[in-house]
Amino acid sequence: MRSPVIDAKDLNLVFETNDGPVQALKDVNLSIERGDFVSFIGPSGCGKTTFLRCIAALEHPTSGSLTVNGISPDEARKARSYGYVFQAAGLYPWRTIAGNVKLPLEIMGYTQADQEERVRKVLSLVDLDGFAKKFPWQLSGGMQQRASIARALAFDADILLMDEPFGALDEIVRDRLNEELLKLWGATGKTIGFVTHSIPEAVYLSTKIVVMSPRPGRITDVIESTLPKERPLDIRDSAEFLAIAHRVREGLRAGHAYD
């Protein structure tokens, strides 16, 4: 039996704040298989970002067990097993687009020739071929976010963690990037963890949708998508799509997310 890429058992995380302890994650159990596209959806404060950060070893659970690629998250981080895309592109203004994509490669010690080759490849993967020598401020927000995805794809990590990467973009740009992200996922076969608060986005992208609710942050439903792997944008008008979206909404309601 193949072991899951990400495996959380009875995961709890309590933040100590000035107003007393806050239970950010409560008894989270989840396993993610290789090649899954998993969305985490829920309102603010439901712990979806916190859970993603736990996987990335940027937060540390208070109790329970969590493994990434069969090892601890911190070991996985040191083995550079994942690429992380933040809500803001966070490109270095003093580096060109190519220079930004090269950043992790420089840090990880790839050879010069390999760096050039990889930059060229991932920039074409995110459709930014002609922009290698441009500086970030010369690009639109959507293009900057594509560059930041390229940066996360440049090195050999088989997991891609994305924290509301398209949250700050308008709906039209978002639709396009969603479509491109699906293509990327198909082309690279990476395991993707994707945080969002958009129901259509979650349903359109995912093979598995994790519905979460706040206070305390917990999982209320895990939905295995029945949609095919090939997903044109208009699949969002199909009955199957709407049924899944309905179930997500029900899950959010059950978690009192609308209160």
Next chain:
Amino acid sequence: MKKSILPIVTVLAAIVVIWYAGAVWLNSQWTYDQAARADVEVTFSEVVADTLSQDRPVLPAPHQVAKGLWDGIAGQKITSKRSLVYHGWITFSATMAGFGLGTVAGILLAVGIVHSRAMDMSVMPWAIASQTIPILAIAPMVIVVLASLGIKGMLPKAIIAAYLSFFPVLVGMVKGLRAPDAMQLDLLRTYNASDAQSFWKLRLPASMPYLFASLKVGIAAALVGTIVAELPAGATQGLGARLLSGSYYGQTIQIWAALFGAAILAALLVLVVGVVERITLKRKGMAQ
């Protein structure tokens, strides 16, 4: 460009007018005293003419200062002891040495403060305390102590210049090195980057705009420090010495010429830092 010239010229003209009026007013006492001693009456136009052409006016008129400045810069061989270029060069070289020392010290301390909690807690209060001590009080002591150790010439002046200029660099660099936000630091954590890599690839480039803002303050402070250091212990070279000897002998025009010489030097230094800033940031893509 055209739009910005008119207000500048207006303000400049207003300053000159007020200055002339001030010169007439402040210098007239001496004119009246002279007239009383000679037992003659003076008309207003005679008073004005006299107050603007005294040898040792309380406040020299603009054209007198301009002439003194011109004589000092262009009217002498630049190796002459009466040349402002000569004295300016002495001050300039000590300023640059002090500025260099201060900048290096400021940057090194900032790096230490950002990377070590112990240094953060211990160095900063001392750095702030150092700037609350009047430089006029400390400069003579440094000069005297170093002179007794046989160290004379440029180095003591440079040390005092550095004492003033390290502080803005330190404060600016601490701020600049801490400028990267949590997300950018998290990103480097996900790459498992070392502290050294974070420093060279993120913190240092991010601090550049802060550094240059500090350097402009720092270089002006270094010049002030050098001039103050030239005042005590009978220094004979530099703009500070020129100021001092001017005040010994009541040569107010010489004082003002040296003052303006120092101001022009300061403006040029800040301008040069600004140009270097523009070129650097442009090459780094940080200026549009």
